[in-house]
Amino acid sequence: MTGEHPALALRGLAKRFDGTIAVAGVDLDVPAGSFYGLLGPNGAGKTTTLSMAVGLLRPDAGSAWVLGHDVWRDPVTAKRLLGVMPDGVRLFDRLTGAELLAYNGLLRGMDPAVVDQRSAELLDVLALGDAGRTLVVDYSAGMKKKIGLACALLHGPRVLVLDEPFEAVDPVSAALIRDILTRYAAGGGTVVFSSHVMEVVERLCSHVAILAGGIIKRVGTIDEVRGDRSLEQVFVEVVGGRTATGEELSWLSR
Amino acid sequence: MALPVTAAPAAPVRAVSARHFVRLKLRVMGNNFRGQGWRVALFIGGALVGLWFAASGFFLFAAPGLAGDDRYAMLIAAAGGGLLVLGWLLLPLVFFGVDETLDPARFALLPLPRRTLVVGLFTAALVSVPVLAVLIATFGLVLTAWALGGWSAGLVAAVGVVAGLLLCVAASRAVTSAFATMLRSRRVRDLAAVLLAVVAALLGPLQIFGLAALRETDWDRLTGVASVIGWTPFGAPWTAGIDVAQGRVWAAPLKLLITVVALAALLAWWSRSLESAMVGAASTGRAPVRRGVTGGAVAQLFPRVASWVRRDQFGALVAREARYWWRDARRRANLITIAVVGIFVPVMLNFGGAGFVAEGEQGLTLGASDSSPVLVTLSMLFVGVLASVTLANQFGFDGSAYAANVVAGVTGRVELRARMTAFSLYVLPMLAVVAVALSVVLGRPGWIGLTAGSLAATYGAGLAVNSFVSVLGAYSLPETSNPFAMNSGAGVAKGLLTLLAMVTSAVVAVPMVVAAALLGDAWLWLALPVGTAYGLGAALLGAYLAGDVLDRRQPELLATVTPRR
Incomplete structure (x- = not known):
């Protein structure tokens, strides 16, 4: 039924905060089954775009569809298909890992027995089982990312939207998260994630979009965007970074 | 002129003073208002309410002076002032909380001596509507002392009122900071909860006492009680001026000394708990891994x-x-x-x-x-x-x-x-x-x-x-x-x-x-x-x-x- 719809479709999404434009009209089609990387420098509007796409932030203009369901007109259906891991948002961190998973599972209307089974598996695979009764607030940054990912995966969403899943994660945990995401995508799921770690994006993604200053600068499959150069070269060129001339900050080098 | 980055100056070029903290607080407050019309409106509304309370307090404190009647001057100064200190002590715990515009934890990384930090944060805490309101209200006491005892009594009362105000702010900061430290640690949180309950519970008996006292017609005996309160930190700063007005000039320096000692003690206490507040924010410490998980x-x-x-x-x-x-x-x-x-x-x-x-x-x-x-x-x-x-x-x-x-x-x-x-x-x-x-x-x-x-x-x-x-x-x-x-x-x-x-x-x-x-x-x-x-x-x-x-x-x-x- 939803085969012909893109997993995530954004049309003209725009948002301004106190007079500054954060996102100036973003159009994006994420094909079902793709592994989609949203690239951009700090402050490019990645978090704002993704928040509007999943129903956390009301856009000033534009709309978002998940597998053909309008996120803002029909939120219940759209949200059921979505698994979300926001960045810079607290979890209900005065619960233990297991409690947090149970909370999210039941909140999604899942059967308690299924919640128990999946939580145990997720905690085991993500190496969080050892934490026992430790509250999430006392977890390390990497552990928090992993439990956040587990919460997003628990109900078996069709589309996974992750904001900066590899930020502040050690290489071991990052590899674990990569493996899980790859398996999820191989099973027919769609992953959309934001990042500014080129190496991860280059290794994982089938499609990328480069966002800067609130607009999409480049979009397509990774080979289309990259051409015959490295993704990092394309990114720096598109974003327009400056290179130090050596005159300023001379006090840094004796 | 390429100074190596690692060569730190031996002494700061310009010393940080309380002035910087006050300006920082005003700047933070101002930025919070920016583009938020309703916040400005709320602030003005709150300031007006504060002014109204300040005006009524002023007339209450000034009443004995305006009436030219020194019988109740001591009573009003001691009881009213004592209630003020008590209010500053307890109300933040029970109802309102403290303004943490300048969160001490933000200063943890700056190379500031603790004394500078305490004095700075304390001075910044003085820049607030409630402090202004209390200052206006208690200047009624200055008026009373001046009316009853001339300019010297008025001057002593003014010094006392300012000292009393400092005492109020120091008390509220010290107590909330100490309680916050206690509540933050999971180990002693239950003990802290009991302590907080006891402190708040003091409100009850004191108010019962107050109500009973109001019904008591024997005002002279109450004045006796008031003069006792006047020798505690609760009443000392407020009654010094009245003492001068009533001829007990020797009492004024002693009472001001009591106030200063209490103030110093509170600031020292605050400074100690401030340290743990700053460190605590950086790392709350790893909680022990608790095992023994049962059930799904x-x-x-x-x-x-x-x-x-x-x-x-x-x-x-x-x-x-x-x-x-x-x-x-x-x-x-x-x-x-x-x-x-x-x-x-x-x-x-x-x-x-x-x-x-x-x-x-x-x-x-x-x-x-x-x-x-x-x-x-x-x-x-x-x-x-x-x-x-x-x-x-x-x-x-x-x-x-x-x-x-x-x-x-x-x-x-x-x-x-x-x-x-x-x-x-x-x-x-x-x-x-x-x-x-x-x-x-x-x-x-x-x-x-x-x-x-x-x-x-x-x-x-x-x-x-x-x-x-x-x-x-x-x-x-x-x-x-x-x-x-x-x-x-x-x-x-x-x-x-x-x-x-x-x-x-x-x-x-x-x-x-x-x-x-x-x-x-x-x-x-x-x-x-x-x-x-x-x-x-x-x-x-x-x-x-x-x-x-x-x-x-x-x-x-x-x-x-x-x-x-």
Whole structure:
């Protein structure tokens, strides 16, 4: 039924905060089954775009569809298909890992027995089982990312939207998260994630979009965007970074 | 001129002084106002309320001077000033919290000597509306001293008033900081909870004493009490000027010395707890890994109080809220307040009458109360309203974590009903104890129905009103571990919002008072069933209607409770 719809479709999404434009009209089609990387420098509007796409932030203009369901007109259906891991948002961190998973599972209307089974598996695979009764607030940054990912995966969403899943994660945990995401995508799921770690994006993604200053600068499959150069070269060129001339900050080098 | 980056200057080029802290605070306050018209409006509203209190306080303190009557000067200075200090000490703990515009933790990395930091933060704390209001009010004392004893007495009074004000601010900072440190550590949190309860409980007896004292016609004896208070830090700064006016010039330096010593002690105490507040923010320490997990994830989520709730969306919300009311220091502090105030205020109100006074040499004795059904209902109304107003910013407690519920698409009605249920798991038993205890203390066991019914009705009505307030008037709380901290500007907002919620809840519950006044003895029996039905109906209707509103503005609510960084 939803085969012909893109997993995530954004049309003209725009948002301004106190007079500054954060996102100036973003159009994006994420094909079902793709592994989609949203690239951009700090402050490019990645978090704002993704928040509007999943129903956390009301856009000033534009709309978002998940597998053909309008996120803002029909939120219940759209949200059921979505698994979300926001960045810079607290979890209900005065619960233990297991409690947090149970909370999210039941909140999604899942059967308690299924919640128990999946939580145990997720905690085991993500190496969080050892934490026992430790509250999430006392977890390390990497552990928090992993439990956040587990919460997003628990109900078996069709589309996974992750904001900066590899930020502040050690290489071991990052590899674990990569493996899980790859398996999820191989099973027919769609992953959309934001990042500014080129190496991860280059290794994982089938499609990328480069966002800067609130607009999409480049979009397509990774080979289309990259051409015959490295993704990092394309990114720096598109974003327009400056290179130090050596005159300023001379006090840094004796 | 290429100075190596690693060659730190031996001494700071320019020393940091208190002036910088004050300017920083003003700048932070100003930036908070930018582009937020309603915040400016709230601030101005709060300032006007403060001015009004300041003016009435001024005339109270100035009354003996204006009347040219020095008999009561000492009494008013000692009692009024003492109450001020007590208020600054206790009110932040119980109701308002402290303004943490300048969060000490932010200064942890700066190379500042502790003395500079304490003096700076203290000076910055002086820049606030309440301080200005108290300064205006207490200048009434200067007027009194000047009118009664000439310019020298007035001058001493002015010095005393300023010293007293410093004492007030230091006391409130030191106490809240110390309590915050205690509540932050999970190990001693229960001890701290008990201590807080005891401190807040002092409010009760003191007010009973105050009420009794007001009824006492023997003013001379009260003046005796006042002159004793005048030799404690509570009264010393305020009475120094009066002493000069009344010819006891030798007393003034001693009293100012008492004040300065108390002030120094408080600042030293604050400085010690400040250290731990700064370090604590950087690392709360790794909690020991607790093992011994039993049962599946779902079984772990549901605490024993909520074990009967069904295992679905509603149940998950109830269980998580029930856990949070206990695990979140900020919420737990609120529960303790309800417990303490809920017991003492009704007792005070109902024994405030003729039965409870100082009689002859026996001192305070419990006499037969002259309470009435209407008075009982009114006191229950206060408790019910106070308990429910805790939920006025229930989404603010969650902060950005509320995003989980938005993402999961929880409907507003389920959300609000679950939150009411979880809160009631703790509060209803407390209210039941209050209802039974009050009727027993009053010596009228037959009034249990009346007390319980009134409580149920007002509590339910309050839940309904606060559902709306929490959806429409939410504000963000800072993400610090200090349960008493508030964002700058939010202080006024919080006060006004709380006041609005309380007044509206009380209005909704007024039918219970009317019924108590009109129906006579029959009401003693009807109150419980009618009150319970009224409360339950109001709460459900509130969740139903406010739930609709919540459905329409979930993302906006999330944005308002997310702390700005």
